[in-house]
Amino acid sequence: MLEVSPVRAFSDNYIWLIRTPADRGGAVVVDPGDARPVETALQQHELKLHAILVTHHHPDHVGGVAELAARHGATVFGPAREQMPCEVRILDDGDPVRLADLGLEFLVMTLPGHTLGHIAYYGHDALFCGDTLFSAGCGRLFEGSPTQMLASLDRIAALPDSTRIFCAHEYTLSNLRFAAAVEPGNADVLASLAATRALRERDAITLPATLGSERRINPFLRCRESAVRAVAEARTGRPLPDPVEVFATLRAWKDGFR
Numbered sequence: 001m002l003e004v005s006p007v008r009a010f011s012d013n014y015i016w017l018i019r020t021p022a023d024r025g026g027a028v029v030v031d032p033g034d035a036r037p038v039e040t041a042l043q044q045h046e047l048k049l050h051a052i053l054v055t056h057h058h059p060d061h062v063g064g065v066a067e068l069a070a071r072h073g074a075t076v077f078g079p080a081r082e083q084m085p086c087e088v089r090i091l092d093d094g095d096p097v098r099l100a101d102l103g104l105e106f107l108v109m110t111l112p113g114h115t116l117g118h119i120a121y122y123g124h125d126a127l128f129c130g131d132t133l134f135s136a137g138c139g140r141l142f143e144g145s146p147t148q149m150l151a152s153l154d155r156i157a158a159l160p161d162s163t164r165i166f167c168a169h170e171y172t173l174s175n176l177r178f179a180a181a182v183e184p185g186n187a188d189v190l191a192s193l194a195a196t197r198a199l200r201e202r203d204a205i206t207l208p209a210t211l212g213s214e215r216r217i218n219p220f221l222r223c224r225e226s227a228v229r230a231v232a233e234a235r236t237g238r239p240l241p242d243p244v245e246v247f248a249t250l251r252a253w254k255d256g257f258r
């Protein structure tokens, strides 16, 4: 199993630091929006940065990329269809990311919705999915359509239950509050909400999630459940036979949910 640790950045971002199975002194980071906390972590653990994986173009994901790449000579991988802050090895759907010296291999999934060119990295039973899927939630639709985002979430949902979900923000508590509003009778949501509250009270991380758990608690992965559809229909006041409409209703509801 990959050894992955969170590097906190800004108010609620996680930059994931991956230790490599083959080279104990080597590291890879995902979405370094800020170089400084990454430098601190590298120094603390005496690690050399080999590569940087980028999921999408937002500043809180790429802000530290150019500085880290220049200082460490790290190879940067990023999405083919988005503006990147420096030269990157561009990746498209199905491309492999092979870091043979480090014993790492990921498969690239293009997951439009939050942004149009958003990609995720899947491998070693882990998914680094940026701002696409969050624990108990999903990213806002800044560029893509509900149809695109639901298709992207469906692709994630097709991965094995054991997949560990390394998303880029600590949004779990507010997402679970929303999930409980959508499904007040979902015992898994209520149990997760209580457990997450306890973790957040002591400022502990709630990630990674597992896909098996997300299937039970994440309303955006549950648009085809009759209880979720019924709640969305009650909000719109009309039948919603298409899961995309259920998804769009939930997403718009969550955008204004406090």
Ligand SMILES: [Zn+2]
Pocket: 056, 058, 114, 131
């Ligand atoms: Zn973003």
